[in-house]
Amino acid sequence: MTTGVANEPGVRPATTGHIAPVVVKVGGGDGVDLAAVCADVASLSAAGTPVVLVHGGHAETDRLAEALGRPPVYVTSPSGHVSRYTDRAALEVFTMAYCGKVNKGLVEALQALGVNALGLSGLDGRLLVGRRKESVRSVEKDGRVRVLHGDHTGTVEEVNADLLRTLLSAGYVPVVCPPALSYEGVAINVDGDRAAAAVARALGARALLLLSNVPGLLADPADESTLLTSLSAAQEERALAFARGRMKRKVLAAFEALRGGVRQVVIGDARAATPVERALSGAGTVLS
């Protein structure tokens, strides 16, 4: 996929074109050190490794929603799954936080480090396309189940890998975030970890790092000393039994990537220096 773009006049040669990329997903929770992630992405990129950075933004989204007097609505499904209810107004707040503040903040930080970062949402160039789930079942306080319509939520099913390969070949570092695009052309909120896993699979990435504000998968979520340092492909059910809240999606994403041929999958910590380097060298929960 590299020759065309690389041979065009004025386009940087694709020195990294034949190396499988590293996909780094950094969560949007408080405590995550985005500057440290950017510094590591810059080091990797300078060393010739193609990198795709996927990011979240849920804490920024909640803060913006509160500041605008439109507090976020979380619903609990009958099976106990908690998710953000994203009507059109909430989608606008979501997009401002993810695609405006966080995405452009990361692109600016990377550019200042000499990395030619290029931000994309899943809408852009149909990068992430999937199925919309327009209604969601919500267990109300009185225990009754109500059906909420107009939800802009869904699941990524297709990745425009050609677009990412074209950009990587030309020397850019794609910085990717939700929302994705539904088959009907409507923006949908999708899980960032599973989107990152879909990107890693589509690109044949050599590594997927799912970094956030925890050390990895913990046997006891309240005790960081109970880190599970390794998981085999056969242990998905066991891992899911340990996972709570957002960690459930990370575990699902990690096993999806592993099954999709990504050789190194790590659920790691982004709260301190060199988070990407540490995860690549095996800190966190390593799946193999």
Add this chain to the structure above:
Amino acid sequence: MTTGVANEPGVRPATTGHIAPVVVKVGGGDGVDLAAVCADVASLSAAGTPVVLVHGGHAETDRLAEALGRPPVYVTSPSGHVSRYTDRAALEVFTMAYCGKVNKGLVEALQALGVNALGLSGLDGRLLVGRRKESVRSVEKDGRVRVLHGDHTGTVEEVNADLLRTLLSAGYVPVVCPPALSYEGVAINVDGDRAAAAVARALGARALLLLSNVPGLLADPADESTLLTSLSAAQEERALAFARGRMKRKVLAAFEALRGGVRQVVIGDARAATPVERALSGAGTVLS
């Protein structure tokens, strides 16, 4: 520039690669019919004309700033020029409105019309790079001149035309907005009309349409019947004498594009149906 990308498997052939693109700039003022602009962009694109859509967002930015309790600050220079003062906090609001709400709203609307739109700010891939003017002189209410530092404002001097050509060749419609990137790697607010002119020059565009919520350049800004329907290259000074407020930058941008070889430059109206089609057929103020 088209062969490489077009020949890659899975990438749409660059049927439009050798046709000079049309650059459409749509302003961010109230009254502009963005849906009508998108419908016209879809028609042009479907007919095989490569299009770059550049957009503003000042009314959305002001609304968001007010809603967040951070009202916009406009300063008047000693020469009488009014501009937005963009400190880091204001830049965040600006970026959320431009790159989040307006840009992704346009991309979503175009995708729903079957156009493979791809949104980019000037930061992304160093698309728009320029000089930062870090301080601004402000005439205060008491008539004294104060120097304000920390302004994130500047002027576009370089356009990454290779990036736009690569995307156009692969069948994408780039949707572009400020901020731009300074040489130091910092985000800067730049004038959207002059940025669109720089893009049109860099791409050798066959047309630049500067559409907003006025019919064109008016001899009397208060009377829409005083439209100047045509201007020659020699009439820049006369045109600038008529222009007030935002129209001054549009006139500057229009003549910059004309001098840069863009064959058709129109300052036109985006408040009604088929605004792009009408401007292309000569409605508004035509420069030649």
